Amino acid sequence: MIQETNRLTQSTHNFIxxxxxxxxxxxxxINELFKYVNDDFQLACERIFATKGKVxxxxxxxxxxxxxxxxxTFASTGTPAFFVHPAEASHGDLGMVTPSDILILISxxxxxxxITALLPTLKRLQIPMISMTNSTESTLAKASDxxxxxxxxxEACPLGLAPTSSTTATLVMGDAMAISLLEARGFNSEDFALSHPGGALGRKLLLKVHDIMHTHSAMPIVNVEASLKDALVEITQKNLGLVVICNEQNKIEGVFTDGDLRRIFETDIDLRTASILEVMTKGGINIHPNALAVDALNLMQAKHITALIVAENQKLVGVLHMHDLLRAGVV
Incomplete structure (x- = not known):
């Protein structure tokens, strides 16, 4: 009977x-927090900012x-931090905390x-303490710096028992501190990427063209004396959709692509006798090896091409294909 009643209650309840x-x-x-972002908040952030150790x-x-x-959140936005469980702290983990650190105690x-059981030890260790509580008269508040x-x-819980509004407010206040410190440190997207090398942002902001480009024998290249036939063989063997034409000093003279080949069929050019100089496109679109891989992707998309010449001082150093960017997770 109880189970049936529960089913009926659940099916008729207005969840929305x-x-x-x-x-x-x-x-x-959350709106109540505005009045607590005050001089104490400022002081807490200043103390964290000046800390030589960790939070x-x-x-x-x-x-x-x-x-x-x-x-x-602190750790990923430029403020070194980690969590210590208070029960574990009283059984040895307090050894991870040093006087150069600063504590944030939440209750x-x-x-x-x-947590209150740790206060005498924390005081003896002279570790600065910031507390986050709902009362200035609480034990933690009075013991903190x-x-x-x-x-x-x-609380949003109708029983007034489950932590809901209070935990949300604490989380928001923590985010407010972290972002305030981020701005104070001048922390930027590249700094963020350094702490997130495995994520999509890290790949986009850290991966360089030279990390994934084709080099040396993997580059499709012919000299200026080559025939069109030689160039087609090189394109087929290297399978990157183009061949780069260079002089004896490895300076780039031009490029010939799959698209150029298709356009030749609309002309009277003899594929068997033509030289590569007759049909190549002079120069070619290129990018520096130290450029970000994501910039190479943007250039390819803007120019509607699938491969780029990688050049330094007008000399060929590599070739980058769209598939390389796909494999690296940049796309």
Whole structure:
């Protein structure tokens, strides 16, 4: 009977209204944060900015989950940080914390026993502490060097039990600190890529043309004395859709592509006797080996081509094909 009742309740419940009410309550909590972005917030950011060590974040329960995210956000935006579980800290992990570090202690009530139990030791170690709680009168707030209030009007949970608005507010305040510090450090997209080398952004901002281009014997190249037939053999063997024509000093004289070959069939040129100089396109579109791979992709797309000559001081150093960019994950 209970199971049947639950099914009926679930099938008739207005989930949309519940969701909208939850979001509204949490937005109200976030709006409350504006009054807590004050001199204490400024001081906390200044202390973190001046720290020579790392930011150590602690929290228990849901605050612990928020703390992990906060530490990860700090670390990926230019502020070295990591999370330490307070229970593990009291069993040896506190050895990871040094006086040159700074602590961010998260507890909505400010009375979490797993954290308050550490306060005497943290004080003895003289480690600067920033607390984030809902009350300036809490144990953590009074023990900290700086306190940031994260009080919200109420939880979105109708029972008032599950941390909802409070954890959201804490997360938002943490993001506000991280981004404020990012801006203060002049942290840019290239810095971000260095801490995300495995991601799509890292590949786009770090991968250079010289990392993936074809070089040496893999380059399709013929000299200025070559015949068209020689060039076609080279295009076929190297399978990059073009051949580069160079002089004895390896200076680029021109390029001949698959497209050029198709256009020849519309002319009276004899494929058997023509020289490559008769049919090549002078110069050719090229890019520097130190250019970003993503810039090579943009150039290919703008020019509606699938391969680029890689040149330095007008000399051939490589060839890059669209397939190379695809394999590298740039596209």
């Amino acid at each position: 209204e519940s969701a909208k009410r939850t979001i509204k309550i949490e937005l109200e909590g 150590i974040v602690m929290g228990i329960g849901k605050s612990g989950h928020i703390g992990k995210k906060m530490a990860a 909505n009530s400010g009375e979490s026993p797993e 700086v306190h940031i209030c994260i009080k919200t009007p109420k």
